[in-house]
Amino acid sequence: MRVSKEWLEQYITLPKSITPNDLADTITIKSVEVEEVISCNELLLGMVLAKIVSIEKHPNADSLFCCKVDNGSKELLPIVCGGGNLREGMHVILGMIGARVRWHGEGGLVELQKTKIRGEESHGMICAAEEIGLELLFSQKDEKDIVDVSFLEGVELGTPISTALGIDDYVLDIENKSMTHRPDLWGHYGLARECSAIYDVPLKDIQHPDIVGGNTVEVSVEIKDPELCPRYMAVALENLDNKEAPLWMRKRLALAGARSINAIVDITNYVMLELGQPLHAFDITSLESPHIVVRRAKDKESITVLGGDDFSLTSEMLVIEDRKKAIALAGIKGGENTGVTEETTSILLEAANFNARSIRRTSSALGLRTDASARFEKNLDPLLAQKALQRAVALFVDIFPEAKVTSNVCDAQSFSIDKPVITVSQKQINTMLGCEVDESFVIETLTKLGFDVSVKKSTFSVVVPSHRSTGDISIPEDIIEEIARMYGYGNIPEVLPTFPITPSPTSPLRDTKKKVVELLSLVHGFSEQYSYAFVSPTWLERLQISSTQHIELANPLAKDRPLIRRSIVPNMLESVEKNFHRFDTVKLYELGPVFYAEKEGEFEDTSSKAKLPKQEEVLGLVYGAKNENTPFFMLRVTITHLLDQLGISGYTFEHKKTKESDSLEHPGRTAQVVVNGNCVAEISEIHPVVQKEIGIPYKTAFAELFLERLLQDVGEVLDYTPISPFPTSQRDIAFTVARKASHNNLKTTILEADALIVSVDLFDVYTGKERDKEEKSMAYHIVYGSKERTLTSEEVDASHKKVIAILEKKHGAKIRS
Numbered sequence: 001m002r003v004s005k006e007w008l009e010q011y012i013t014l015p016k017s018i019t020p021n022d023l024a025d026t027i028t029i030k031s032v033e034v035e036e037v038i039s040c041n042e043l044l045l046g047m048v049l050a051k052i053v054s055i056e057k058h059p060n061a062d063s064l065f066c067c068k069v070d071n072g073s074k075e076l077l078p079i080v081c082g083g084g085n086l087r088e089g090m091h092v093i094l095g096m097i098g099a100r101v102r103w104h105g106e107g108g109l110v111e112l113q114k115t116k117i118r119g120e121e122s123h124g125m126i127c128a129a130e131e132i133g134l135e136l137l138f139s140q141k142d143e144k145d146i147v148d149v150s151f152l153e154g155v156e157l158g159t160p161i162s163t164a165l166g167i168d169d170y171v172l173d174i175e176n177k178s179m180t181h182r183p184d185l186w187g188h189y190g191l192a193r194e195c196s197a198i199y200d201v202p203l204k205d206i207q208h209p210d211i212v213g214g215n216t217v218e219v220s221v222e223i224k225d226p227e228l229c230p231r232y233m234a235v236a237l238e239n240l241d242n243k244e245a246p247l248w249m250r251k252r253l254a255l256a257g258a259r260s261i262n263a264i265v266d267i268t269n270y271v272m273l274e275l276g277q278p279l280h281a282f283d284i285t286s287l288e289s290p291h292i293v294v295r296r297a298k299d300k301e302s303i304t305v306l307g308g309d310d311f312s313l314t315s316e317m318l319v320i321e322d323r324k325k326a327i328a329l330a331g332i333k334g335g336e337n338t339g340v341t342e343e344t345t346s347i348l349l350e351a352a353n354f355n356a357r358s359i360r361r362t363s364s365a366l367g368l369r370t371d372a373s374a375r376f377e378k379n380l381d382p383l384l385a386q387k388a389l390q391r392a393v394a395l396f397v398d399i400f401p402e403a404k405v406t407s408n409v410c411d412a413q414s415f416s417i418d419k420p421v422i423t424v425s426q427k428q429i430n431t432m433l434g435c436e437v438d439e440s441f442v443i444e445t446l447t448k449l450g451f452d453v454s455v456k457k458s459t460f461s462v463v464v465p466s467h468r469s470t471g472d473i474s475i476p477e478d479i480i481e482e483i484a485r486m487y488g489y490g491n492i493p494e495v496l497p498t499f500p501i502t503p504s505p506t507s508p509l510r511d512t513k514k515k516v517v518e519l520l521s522l523v524h525g526f527s528e529q530y531s532y533a534f535v536s537p538t539w540l541e542r543l544q545i546s547s548t549q550h551i552e553l554a555n556p557l558a559k560d561r562p563l564i565r566r567s568i569v570p571n572m573l574e575s576v577e578k579n580f581h582r583f584d585t586v587k588l589y590e591l592g593p594v595f596y597a598e599k600e601g602e603f604e605d606t607s608s609k610a611k612l613p614k615q616e617e618v619l620g621l622v623y624g625a626k627n628e629n630t631p632f633f634m635l636r637v638t639i640t641h642l643l644d645q646l647g648i649s650g651y652t653f654e655h656k657k658t659k660e661s662d663s664l665e666h667p668g669r670t671a672q673v674v675v676n677g678n679c680v681a682e683i684s685e686i687h688p689v690v691q692k693e694i695g696i697p698y699k700t701a702f703a704e705l706f707l708e709r710l711l712q713d714v715g716e717v718l719d720y721t722p723i724s725p726f727p728t729s730q731r732d733i734a735f736t737v738a739r740k741a742s743h744n745n746l747k748t749t750i751l752e753a754d755a756l757i758v759s760v761d762l763f764d765v766y767t768g769k770e771r772d773k774e775e776k777s778m779a780y781h782i783v784y785g786s787k788e789r790t791l792t793s794e795e796v797d798a799s800h801k802k803v804i805a806i807l808e809k810k811h812g813a814k815i816r817s
Contacts, residue, residue, distance in 0.1 A: 001173075001174045001176055001186065001257075002171050002173055002174070002256050003171065003172040003174060003188060004169055004171055004188070004255040004256060005020055005169055005170040005171070005172065006255075007188050007252050007255070007256070007274075008188055008191060008192050008195065010188075010192075010204070011188070011189055011204045011206075012195055012196050012199070012201050012203055012204070013201055014195070014199060014201065015199065018199070023172070024172055027191075027194075027195070029485075029489070030485045030486060030488075031179075031182075031185070031194050032175070032178045032179040032182065032185060033175040033178035034173065034174055034175075035173045035174065036173040037170055037172060038170065038171040038172075038173060039170055040162050040167050040168055040169050040171070040255070041160070041162045041168050043132075043162075044132060044133075044161050044162045045099065045100075046095060046096045046097075046099025046100070047093050047094070047095055047096070047099055047132060047162070048071055048072070048094050048157075048158050048159060048161060049072075049091060049093070049094070049152055049156075049157055049158065049159045050069045050070060050071040050072075050077075050092055050094035050126075050157060051069065051070045051089065051090070051091050051157055052068075052069055052087070052088055052089065052090045052092060052126075053068045053070050053076055053088065054067065055086055055087070058080065058117075058118060058120060059120070061117075061118045063082050064081070064082050064117065064118065065080070065082070065083070066078065066080055067080070067081055067086065067126065069092070069094060069124070069126065070157055071094050071124075072157035077094075077123045077124055078120070078122060079123065080118075080120050080121075080122040081125075081126040081146065082144060083126060083128070083144055083145065083146035084142050084144035085144075085145045085148065086146065089150075090148060090150055091148070091149045091150040091151075091152055091153060092126045092147060092148070092149065093126070093132065093147050093149060093161050094126060094127070095112050095124055095125040095127050095131075095132070096112070096124050097112055097113060097123060098111060099111070099112050099124075100112070101127060101131045101132055102131050102132075103131065104128075104143075105135065126146050127146060127147060128144075128145065128146045128147060129147050134147065134254070136253070136257070136259045136260065137165075137250055137251060137254040137260065139260070149161075149164070165251065166251060167251050167254075167255065171255050171256075176374070180378060181471075181472055182378075182472060183276065183375065183380050183381070183467075183472070184276065184381070184472070185276070186276035186374075186378065187274050187277070188256075188273060188274050189206060189275050189276070190275075190276050190467070193450070197445075197448040197486070208391055208393075209390075210390070210409075211389065211405060211409045212405060213407060213408040214236075214404065214405045214407055215408070216236075216406040217236040217284070217290055217406045217407035218407065218408060219234050219236055219291075219348065219407040219408055220290070220292070221233075221292045221293075221294065221410050221412035222291070222292070222293045222294070222412070223412050224293065225294070225296055225318070228294075228318050228330075228354065228355040228358045229318065229330065229353070229354055229355070230353050230415035231352060231353040231382045231385050232292065232350070232352040232353075232410075232411075232412045232413075233351045233352065233385050233389050233409065233410065233411045234290075234348055234349065234351075234407075234410045235348075235393065235405060235407055235408075235409045235410065236284055236346065236347070236348050236349070236406045236407035237349060237393070237403055237404065237405055238345060238346035238403070238404060238406050239345065239400060239402040240263075240344065240346065240347060240403055241263075241345060242263075242264075242344065243263050244260070244263060245263040245266035245267070245270075249266055249267075249270055249399075253266060253269060253270060253273070256273045258273065262340065263400070264281055264340045264344060264396075267395045267396060268280065268281055268349075268392065269371075270395065272371065272375070272388075274391070275387060275391060276375055276380070276384065277351060277380065277387070277388035278331070278371065278372035279349065279350060279351050279389070280328060280334050280349075280350040280372075281347040281349050282327060282328075282334065282338045282347060282349075283338055283340055283341060283346075284347055285344075285346065286337060286338045287322040288322040288323055288324035289324075290322075290348055290407065291322070291323050292320060292348075292350075293322075294319075294321075294330065294352075294412075295321060296318060296319075297313035297314065297317045297319045297326065298313070298315065299313075300313070301313045301319070301326065303329060304337070305329055305332075305333040306334050306336055306339050307333075308336060309368070311329070311366050311368070313329075314365070316361065316362070316365075317329070317358075317362045317365070318354065318355075318362070320350070322338075329362070329366075329368075330352070330354055331352070331354035331358075331359045331362075331372055331376040332359065332363055332370055332372060332373045333368065333372070346406070349389065349392060349393070351385040351386070351388050351389040351392070353376075353380055353381075353382040353385050353415070354376050356376060356377050356378060356379040356380075357377075359373050359377045360373075360377035361555075363377065364555060365555050367559070379471045380470065381466050381467045381470055382413070382415045382466075383417070383466050383467075389409075417466060419463050419464055419465065419466060420463075420469055420473075420474065421462065421463050422462045422464065422473070422475065422478070422479055423459060423462075424459070424460050424476040424480065425458060425459045426439060426442070426458040426460070428476060428480065429442065429483060432477070432480050433480065433483070433487070433492055434492060434493065435492050435493055437483060439455065441483075442460060442483055443460075445482070445486045446460075446482065446483070448486075449468075449482055449486070450465040450468065451463060451464060451465060451468075451479075452465075508711050509617060509707060509711060512707055512711060513591055513617070513707065515646065516619055516646075519641070519642055519645055520621075520638075524638050524641070526587040526588060526621070526623075527588055527589075528588075528590065528591075529572065529589070529590045531571040531572070531574075531575070531590065532558075532561070532571075533564055533594075533595070534561035534562070534563065534565070535550070535561055535564070535565045535570050535571060536560050536561050536563070537562070537563055538560070540563070540570060542690075542693055543570055543573065543664050543690055543694065544664055544687075544690055545567075545570065545664055549566060549598060550564060550597070551563065551595055551597045551613055564595045565594055565595065566594055566595065566596060567594055567620075567704065568592055568594055568618045568620035568704060569622070569702050569704060571590075572588060572620050572622045572702065573622065573696070573700075575588060576588065576622050576624060576696055576700055577694055577695050577696050580624070580697055584625060584626040584698075585624070585625040585628075586623070586624050586700070587623050588620075588621070588622050588623075589620060589621050590619075590620045591617070591618075591619055592617070592618065592620075593615040593617055593618070594615065594616055595613050595614070595615045599613065599614035600612075600614060601613055601614035601615055616706060616707075616708055617706075618704050618705065618706055618707065619704070619705040619707055620704055621635060621702065621703040621704075622700060622701070622702045622703075623635045623638070623700065623701050623702075624696065624698045624700030624701065626697075628698065630699075630764065631685060631700055631701035632669040632685045632701045633762060634701070635701040635702075635703055636671075636683060637761075639673065639681060639703060639705070642705070643673070643710075646710065648675060648680075648710060650675060650676065651674065651675045651680070652673070652674050652744055653671045653672075653673055653683075654672055654673075654674050654742075654744075655671055656672045656682065656684070663687055664686065664690050665684040665686075665687060666684055666686065666687050666688070667687070669684060669701075670682075670685070671683050671684070675710075676712075679706075680705065680706055681703060681704065681705040681706065681710075682703060683701065683703040684701065684703070685699060685700065685701045685702075686699075686700050686701075686702065722787075724785055724786070726785065726788070726790045726791075728758055728783050728784060728785035728791075729783070729784045729793075729796045730781055730782065730783050731782050731796065731800050732779065732781055732782070733779070733780050733782060733803065734764075734778070734779040734815070734816040735777070735807060735813040735815045735816055736776065736777050736778075736813065736814045736816065737775065737778060737807075737811050737812065737813050737814075738811075739767070739773075739775060739776045741776075741811055743762055743778070746778065746780075746807070746811065747760050747762070747780075749806055749807060749810055749811065752806075753799070753802045753806045754799040754802050756784045756786060756795065756799045757782060757783070757803070759781075760780055760781070760782055762779070762780055763779055763780065763781055764777075764778070764779040765778050765779075782800070784796045784799055
């Protein structure tokens with residue numbers, strides 16, 4: 001939210017020593033976060049008021065003009081301009097040499113310099129609104145139009161434009177998320193009330209007399225669901241027109257980030273930005289009748305809102321009706337066919353209060369957020385509607401002298417003014433803050449903040465004002481927080497608390513995840529990724545994964561990802577595809593939950609018998625690289641090391657059967673890791689057909705490790721194994737065997753062939769077209785060594801011959817040369 005300092009000072013008088021940056025810092029420390037202080041003078045530095053004295057056609061360009069411009073200096077400046085609305089005598093905004101502009105409102109800021117345009121000198125620039133950040137203040141009928149400020153004719157030429165326009169102001173850009181709990185701060189007056197308490201200065205009240213109703217039009221309101229609409233006020237006005245709002249109002253709207261439309265719409269927006277209460281004006285001639293009905297929408301009922309967007313509604317949403325058709329999406333946006341137009345002369349003005357949860361759910365479901373919905377979903381004070389309506393009517397009468405109220409002031413309401421009383425003791429305050437706070441300070445602070453306070457025996461009874469009682473202040477801790485922020489967090493002594501140093505209970509799952517992160521990131525060089533637990537059905541289809549068992553969200557955050565993942569792999573493969581555009585090697589891992597609709601998980605809550613879908617913590621791995629033909633085996637090495645370091649023993653890699661087609665997994669390179677009969681991990685390469693479909697250029701393997709299943713078999717990791725002081729020797733062996741022969745059996749056979757064999761590693765498997773359909777080729781690294789001596793080549797050769805002999809005898813292996 002953007003706040004004008006000048007507008008703020010309409011209601012309070014700040015000490016002269018307070019700079020805009022001081023104000024921003026204080027508000028940040030004591031109230032809400034100010035992200036930036038914007039100086040209008042600095043944004044418009046080098047922009048001055050000037051007058052076009054003469055205009056001639058550019059000799060070398062049909063769409064350009066050569067102008068002589070008076071900026072108050074002794075000489076006229078030559079300016080080349082392509083403005084479509086140029087005229088002699090026109091007052092314009094001149095960008096001087098050194099000023100910074102944004103060409104045609106696009107790109108970054110560019111510093112103006114003396115230049116020649118098609119051979120003609122130009123010493124500056126006659127500016128369009130969008131080129132200097134004033135597009136909210138001045139509308140452009142044509143993209144070639146420049147800003148016409150001839151209404152400043154009496155102002156001295158050369159005056160800085162920020163001064164000439166009266167916008168030499170500062171704007172505080174407040175982070176909206178920092179005030180989601182403070183609905184009272186979503187308007188200038190609310191923030192002024194806060195600053196009044198912070199700086200202990202008087203707050204000027206906004207008082208307007210009650211609206212005197214007319215009798216030409218009879219307005220009535222029927223609220224079908226009072227829980228969703230506690231209050232709805234409406235009044236009719238006539239003798240209005242489509243004129244422009246006065247400059248002072250347009251300037252304030254622009255500084256607050258709102259575009260001027262016309263006087264009628266601008267007044268409603270002005271009151272919202274001033275008081276924080278959204279209003280809406282209906283063209284009364286477009287209504288079936290002035291009898292308003294506030295009701296739930298019908299399922300699949302449609303509405304077209306301002307701007308032309310169509311929405312299909314549900315019965316959980318609230319609409320405004322004129323007894324024939326829906327004319328607005330309550331609290332969010334008005335209807336297209338009942339909005340204010342250029343012909344509007346009479347309106348029905350709405351000021352209402354809507355249920356915050358209903359507005360938030362409707363806004364999220366439809367993907368439609370507006371300034372109105374942002375405020376209503378914070379739980380506004382119902383009393384604010386009347387103040388806003390009175391303020392708006394007063395502005396209408398002031399800006400439209402002929403305007404008059406033609407109806408009764410209808411006020412349909414079903415709320416009660418509930419000002420909660422919260423009791424908090426001096427001891428509670430001191431204990432929670434960790435310091436002694438005077439009783440007088442507590443009373444004075446809370447009173448300045450608008451609370452009514454009484455004290456008896458060091459116990460305070462605090463009456464919460466209506467603008468803070470809609471959910472912001474409800475418990476003693478909230479009162480203590482108010483005292484703390486006004487006392488100043490920096491004034492509270494820093495004292496280390498006293499507490500026992502008993503270690504917190506260990507979490508095996510957390511410890512395992514921490515170990516996995518260290519191993520993968522520091523040892524194996526993998527990068528960790530984070531992704532949402534939502535997946536696209538279109539992406540699943542491309543991966544040839546069925547989406548029938550996935551849980552579907554009723555109201556997904558992203559419309560294209562309505563499913564909750566059952567596997568962590570699909571989203572990781574999306575990342576692989578994107579990363580291969582920039583890197584030749586991709587090694588990623590992700591830790592996160594997956595969800596199974598068909599399995600029961602934990603109870604919904606302590607009082608419910610219903611259970612949530614089961615979720616499981618999973619580690620996902622993907623690896624692929626240019627010129628890497630066996631990513632499956634490389635990933636297998638990583639998994640083996642992980643399991644060993646986690647202390648898991650007795651595991652085996654077993655072939656996992658897959659369909660020859662219609663599968664993400666490569667039928668010949670897929671396995672599962674089994675411990676004590678349980679599958680704790682799965683590993684596979686991507687099927688070549690799927691790999692081509694999703695645009696991954698290189699062979700890629702993926703794996704999932706089910707951490708909670710692994711925990712059942714985690715044992716003690718041996719930290720130290722003596723290394724032989726004698727060198728080892730390596731021999732490679734390649735042979736063909738029957739396709740049904742398993743790696744585990746072959747490895748065991750080799751290891752048992754001779755006591756001098758230290759390790760056996762598979763490095764290649766080939767089942768190409770050149771091989772017999774019943775055979776495959778396998779290749780191993782075999783390391784020979786002794787802890788007692790250095791082996792001779794004769795000893796190594798002898799052991800290697802034993803390996804060949806036992807492979808030939810036991811597995812029918814044919815040794816390849």
